[in-house]
Amino acid sequence: MTKNQTATAELPVVTISHIPGREISENLGIVFGSSVRSRSFLFDVFAFFKNLFGGEVRSYTRLLEQAQTEAIERLIKQAGxxxxxxxxxxxxSTSQVAYxxxxxxxxxxxxxxx
Structure with a gap:
């Protein structure tokens, strides 16, 4: 599996326009998945202190990783x-949908x- 593929047992998910070694026979249309996540007040307090000293704000990184995983799972479900x-x-894509x-x-x- 290449870096362009997400590991799924039955359904390859790739960022390129083809599946290496396979031929596409039919385009079924667009599929999507999304996840909206919010931060708690406590999250923001810890992030504020982390920003004072610099470095990665791991709690935000984990939050975005969880949202990305959930979005992909929903995309795979729709494709299935x-x-x-x-x-x-x-x-x-990412966007701020509310405060x-x-x-x-x-x-x-x-x-x-x-």
């Missing part, structure tokens, strides 16, 4: 409901393989 064999051209709430959005193209 379409009976897809893979998802290609996967991208991520102290961020969304991670994953989207790609569900395909069937020959």
């Amino acid at each position: 409901m379409m009976d897809a064999d893979a998802v290609v051209d996967v991208h991520f 102290k709430a961020a969304e991670i959005f994953a989207y790609g193209t569900a395909v069937r393989l020959k």
Whole structure:
């Protein structure tokens, strides 16, 4: 498995436009998954002190990693409901949807393989 692929047992999810060694037979359309996460007051207090001294704010990193994982899982579930064999051209986007709430959005193209 390359760095462009997410490890899934049955459904390859890649950031490139093809599955190496396989041919796409049908484009099923766009699939997506999203996760909206918010921070607690306590999170912000710890982050404030971390910012005083510099360095990675690990609690935020973990929060975003969890949101990314959840978004991909939802994308895979939607592709599975379409009976897809893979998802290609996967991208991520993030935005602030409310005060102290961020969304991670994953989207790609569900395909069937020959």
